[in-house]
Amino acid sequence: MNTIDLTASFKAYDVRGIVGETITEESVRATAAAFVDVLGLAGQNVLVGSDMRPSGPSFVDAFAEGATARGANVIKIGLISTDELYFACGVENAAGVTFTASHNPAEYNGMKMAKAGAVPISSETGLFDVRDLAQKYLDSGEIPAAETRGSVSEKDFLKAYAEYLRKLVDLSNIRPLKVVVDAGNGMGGMTTPAVLGDSILPGLPLEIEPLYFELDGTFPNHPANPLEPANLVDLQKAVVEHGADLGLAFDGDADRCFVVDEKGEPVTPSAITAIVAEREIARAKAEGNAEPTIIYNLITSKAVPELVEAQGGRAIKTRVGHSFIKAVMAEENGVFGGEHSAHYYFKDFFNADTGMLAAMHVLAVLGTDERPLSEIGAAYSPYASSGEINSELEDKAAAVERVRAAFGDEVEVSEMDGTTFEHKTEGWWVNLRPSNTEPFLRMNLEAPDTATMERVRDRVLELVRAV
Structure with a gap:
């Protein structure tokens, strides 16, 4: 009897869960079948790959079983970064899935999905329909067989991905640069040598100093989440020690890239x-x-x-x-x-989205500027920013109202995403946005100078955290 509730792992944009608990081979098999049915993919190609997490290969196999049972032709594309999946979906004009939990800890895995042409799928464009049908398949304990079972084949996209990016940003004639890259034991350890190094294509005027390039989904060195300052420390230190021109840090599935300058300071x-x-x-x-x-x-x-x-x-x-x-x-x-x-x-x-292509643009700028x-x-950074500051709160709405009441007519208010307060004369703005998945109210603030930023930051936090 099924005991898995897919609402625990299906999020607004992707699927993430704890391996063996909220995401299993059975749930993956059912999700694959539903993915094919909801998107009408019987008789069509579906691409599937994974990052370096240990559960990836078995989940890819389970996905192939569920998708072919409903008539899709599965092309296994091996170890991939998430942006490599988007590339493959784009050039093949095929739907695809990669098994990744991005920057989440080792016990997690999940699925990022795309429609043909790399068109995103979200809760508003079919993802929850996939969830609901997959739940029916799970609860019934059976995936009905299509009239014609799909096939399984394999294809590698890494060289084509690297060639494509190099055509978009030509780095062949930049001045020589020394670059430290922290892959965090994630997929950047594979894509960086392919795109920026000489593992597949001719070398570029780049001397790459690798940090944690070994693919290891247990993340033995630090979490593959460069958004957290603690996870940039090794990169910052290495950039200074090597006298490098810059440093790059990729997250686990290598679709995001963070940059530090030659002093080891983050570039926002x-x-x-x-x-x-x-x-x-x-x-x-x-x-x-x-x-x-x-x-x-x-x-x-x-x-x-x-x-x-x-x-x-x-x-x-x-x-x-x-x-x-x-x-x-x-x-x-x-x-x-x-x-x-x-x-x-x-x-x-x-x-x-592709962090690698953004990194190449930065290399192109630096490589043509002394x-x-x-x-x-x-x-490009004329203003002072607070960065994201989280406050754990029971009543997030009440906290926002305290800020609204305190500033009154001094600010203009927008509710596009959370609540943004923009001061009419002092030039600062602050956004308060409740997390969808955690008990946090997220604050981001920007001001014309550091003194104003710190003054407003402290005042807003005082209001938000008042009990």
Whole structure:
């Protein structure tokens, strides 16, 4: 008798659960069958791969069993980064799934899914329909056989992925750079040598100093989550010790990339967004796009829309979350999009996110400029930011109302995603956003200078955390 409740592992954008508890071979088999049925994939190709987590191979096999039972032809694409899945779905125009739990701890695994052409699937576009049908298959204990069972084959996309990225950003003529890369024992340990090194393609003017390139889903060195400052410490130290020009840190499935400068100091994702946006606007204009569109989420620095407009582009603000960004990219014909969480989206990459391509843009800028990255980054970071600060609260709505009451008519209020308060005269803004999955109220704040940022930060936290 089935005891698994899929509502525990199906989230708004993907599936994540604890291996053997909320995600099992049985649940994967049922999910695969439902994925084929809901998306109408019988007789079509479905791509499936995994990151380096130990449960990945058995889950890939279970997925293949469920998908072929319902008539899909499964192409196993092996060990892949998540952005490599998006690439494969784009070039093959096929739906696909990769088994990954991104930056989550070792006991987790999950599924990131895409429709044909790397179109995202979320709770609003079919993911919960997959969940509900999979639950029926689980509860009945049976997946009905299709009239014609699908086939299973294999294909590798790593070389094609690397070649594709190198065509988008040519690094062959930059000045020599020394780069420390922390893969965190995740998939960046495979994609970095392929794209930036010489494991598959000819070498570039890059000297790569590898940190934790061994693929190991138990994460023996540190969690593969560069968003947490503690997980950047090894990279920061190594950059200084090696006298490197910059450092790159990838998360577990290598779809996000964080950058540190030659001093070991983080370059904010907002600054990276601005740097890449400037290049993408110039490229799009050269190709005849009079007013290229750049997408950014509401927690990104206002330096981004200011730069975009100054460069003759159009800046569009969205909610946080990759399915929202990708949808707006498609609707508005955006050429590039960036998020504060270091997800970067490219029209030329099927509107999907790829940290590697963003890193290549940064290397291209640094490699054609004699200034150090600290100096370049500072030019794109004119404001002071608090970073994300979490407060664990029982009543998150009441905390937001305390802030609203305290500032009154001094601020303009927006509720696009959480609540954003923008001061009418002092030039600062603060966003308070409740987590969907944790008991946290997330605060992000930006101000014209550090003193103002610290003053407002302390005041808002005092209000939020008042008991």
